Amino acid sequence: MKLIKANDYNDLSRKAANILSAQVILKPRSVLGLATGSSPIGVYKQLIEWYQKNDIDFSEVTTVNLDEYVGLAPENPQSYRYFMNHHFFNHINIDKTKTHVPNGIADDLEKECEAYNHLLDEVDGIDMQLLGIGLNGHIGFNEPDGEFEKLTHVVNLNASTIEANKRFFEKIEDVPKSAISMGIKSIMQAKHIVLIVSGQEKYDILKQSLFGPVTPHVPGSILQLHSHLTVIYSCGREL
Template identity: 65%
Template sequence: MKIYEAHSMGEMSRKAANIISAQVILYPHSVLGLATGSSPIGTYEQLADWYKKGDLDFSEVTTVNLDEYRGLDGSSEQSYRYFMNQHLFSKVNIKLERTHIPNGMAEDVEAECRRYDELIASLGGIDLQLLGLGHNGHIGFNEPSGAFEKTTHCVDLGESTIQANSRFFERMEDVPRQAITMGIKSIMQAKKILLIVGGEDKKEILHRSLFGPVTPNVPASILQLHPNLTVVSCNAL
């Protein structure tokens, strides 16, 4: 485990972007696992800036996102497809057909989950997986539970997650209660994992995740077992 402590959110974003850009430069055909939420926005902005300066080429990169809300299509401003288009995909030269996000509108959710796992396998797995950390220790939308969910699945979101996500919606009742999320197995099979965590409000859960017992009650704690984990934090250690 490598841990970097940044002195500002901007420094955290640049460090994370440096790690991702090195992956893309050294391995142009990389499969990147991407995350949404507030934590990676600065990282995506930095990557887009370096692309505009001619330092990065995303034309051969493939991406698979961690999750999508159930019941939202890609045109919804709160969907994660929309988020990725706004913050990264529309700002670099990535081919949209190489960008993959679970279909939140799928009628057969179980079939969609199988399709997503098969897609990841067909790509040869994930080369570098970017993660944020929820206040309850979730990664992706793998919520605290009695067991680690291995494969892509539909999850009932915990109350703390719903509360945290409500800032993106006009009304609390508009916040989706379910999501389709990549499973722990697919995350842990990534060749490299990059975890970015910012803010003093994440100190306790980050410490439990990195140094506490490995337990599905803190889903991120399983990252302790990954052979190539890099953590970049700001005011969270």
């Protein structure tokens, strides 16, 4: 585990973008696992800036996203497909057919999960996975539970997750109550995981995840077992 303390959110974003850009430059056909939410927006903004300066080429990159809300169509502004297009894909030279987000409006959600697992096998693994962490320790939408969910699955979102995500919607009733999420096994099979954490409110759960017991009640704690984990954090205190 490598810990990198950032001065602030902008510094955190730049440090993470440096690592991702190096991955793509050294291996143009990289498979990147990507995340949504407020944490990675600065990372994507920095990568776009470097792309516009011709410092990085995404034309051969494949991406797989962690999750998607159930019931939201790709064109819905609150869907994670829309988020990725708006904050990243529309601004770089990536082949959209090589960008993958679970289909939250699939007729058969279980088959969609199976198809996403098959996709992860087809791309031959994730070279670098960008992660954030929720206030309850969730990674992707792997919520606290009695056991670790290994593969892509449909998950009922915890009340705390719904509460945290209501800021993206007009009212809390609009927040989807379930999602499709990549499983812990798939995340842990990434060759390199980059965890970015910003905000004083995340300090306690980050410390618990990295230094507490490994338990499915704190999903992020599984990251302690990864052989190549980089944590970039700006939480106001040293870990």
